[in-house]
Amino acid sequence: xxxxxxxxxxxxxxxxxxxxxxxxxxxxxxxxxxxxxxxxxxxxxxxxxxxxxxxxxxxxxxxxxxxxxxxxxxxxxxxxxxxxxxxxxxxxxxxxxxxxxxxxxxxxxxxxxxxxxxxxxxxxxxxxxxxxxxxxxxxxxxxxxxxxxxxxxxxxxxxxxxxxxxxxxxxxxxxxxxxxxxxxxxxxxxxxxxxxxxxxxxxxxxxxxxxxxxxxxxxxxxxxxxxxxxxxxxxxxxxxxxxxxxxxxxxxxxxxxxxxxxxxxxxxxxxxxxxxxxxxxxxxxxxxxxxxxxxxxxxxxxxxxxxxxxx
Ligand code: R5P
Numbered sequence: 230x231x232x233x234x235x236x237x238x239x240x241x242x243x244x245x246x247x248x249x250x251x252x253x254x255x256x257x258x259x260x261x262x263x264x265x266x267x268x269x270x271x272x273x274x275x276x277x278x279x280x281x282x283x284x285x286x287x288x289x290x291x292x293x294x295x296x297x298x299x300x301x302x303x304x305x306x307x308x309x310x311x312x313x314x315x316x317x318x319x320x321x322x323x324x325x326x327x328x329x330x331x332x333x334x335x336x337x338x339x340x341x342x343x344x345x346x347x348x349x350x351x352x353x354x355x356x357x358x359x360x361x362x363x364x365x366x367x368x369x370x371x372x373x374x375x376x377x378x379x380x381x382x383x384x385x386x387x388x389x390x391x392x393x394x395x396x397x398x399x400x401x402x403x404x405x406x407x408x409x410x411x412x413x414x415x416x417x418x419x420x421x422x423x424x425x426x427x428x429x430x431x432x433x434x435x436x437x438x439x440x441x442x443x444x445x446x447x448x449x450x451x452x453x454x455x456x457x458x459x460x461x462x463x464x465x466x467x468x469x470x471x472x473x474x475x476x477x478x479x480x481x482x483x484x485x486x487x488x489x490x491x492x493x494x495x496x497x498x499x500x501x502x503x504x505x506x507x508x509x510x511x512x513x514x515x516x517x518x519x520x521x522x523x524x525x526x527x528x529x530x531x532x533x534x535x536x537x538x539x540x
Contacts, residue, residue: 270306280351300345313350374406374539377496391442392404399446477503
């Protein structure tokens with residue numbers, strides 16, 4: 230087995246390599262003067278089972294091209310099997326046509342990865358489960374929930390918990406986490422705009438009074454969804470609100486928004502390389518999913534069960 234990394238998240242790649250006690254493959258993934266991506270693999274990979282580690286996070290188009298070109302280089306170097314390990318799968322939110330004459334970019338990206346030469350894909354908390362079906366090659370979708378549940382038990386296990394989905398679409402994810410937390414109760418933030426032009430009203434389904442609320446979501450991008458939900462929960466009498474989010478996209482002013490929000494803490498994973506602002510925030514904590522990904526990689530290489538990681 231060999232591990233190769235693009236440049237999107239080298240600390241995570243090194244941590245996965247550390248877990249597997251494997252060095253990263255000697256390769257140069259660099260730019261020509263005009264920013265074209267160039268990849269050169271400096272060791273033999275003929276007949277090898279190769280895992281390419283690359284999140285397609287900001288700058289998402291550059292990181293996607295790096296992934297595709299790494300896969301192409303490996304295929305032309307006669308690797309036996311190539312697995313694209315994409316902890317954060319960008320473009321995932323474009324998974325359906327929201328209106329006429331719009332793309333389904335998640336499907337296009339799946340096609341690009343397959344056409345480049347990937348034999349398998351390994352991702353974490355895909356925005357929508359059906360993205361697995363966009364690939365006609367085996368695709369494993371890992372869940373960060375066990376890592377989050379362990380952290381929640383350690384930090385908040387002695388408090389009366391309430392798991393909260395920040396929108397109706399996230400209920401399945403929230404329910405799965407609640408089950409791992411000894412069947413903690415579940416609440417839902419129901420955002421409604423009764424008439425166009427009216428501001429959104431946040432209704433809380435469930436009694437959160439006095440509860441330590443755990444908001445769970447797959448992505449925090451601008452932070453709007455989460456910070457508004459946190460405020461609505463505090464207004465409804467929650468004792469505290471902590472958010473656990475797999476992918477800390479945190480674009481633009483998101484970190485500043487989190488820093489001045491009603492959130493006690495935002496916990497994200499290291500699926501995306503944190504910016505300096507994220508690292509500097511005393512409201513944001515990062516937990517690692519390197520052992521989770523490393524173990525899944527080991528099991529794929531050994532042809533053993535990946536799903537039993539979540540039993
Ligand atoms: C939406 O379906 C996702 O699960 C997230 O809630 C959303 O992407 C978060 O975006 P933002 O932080 O910009 O509100």
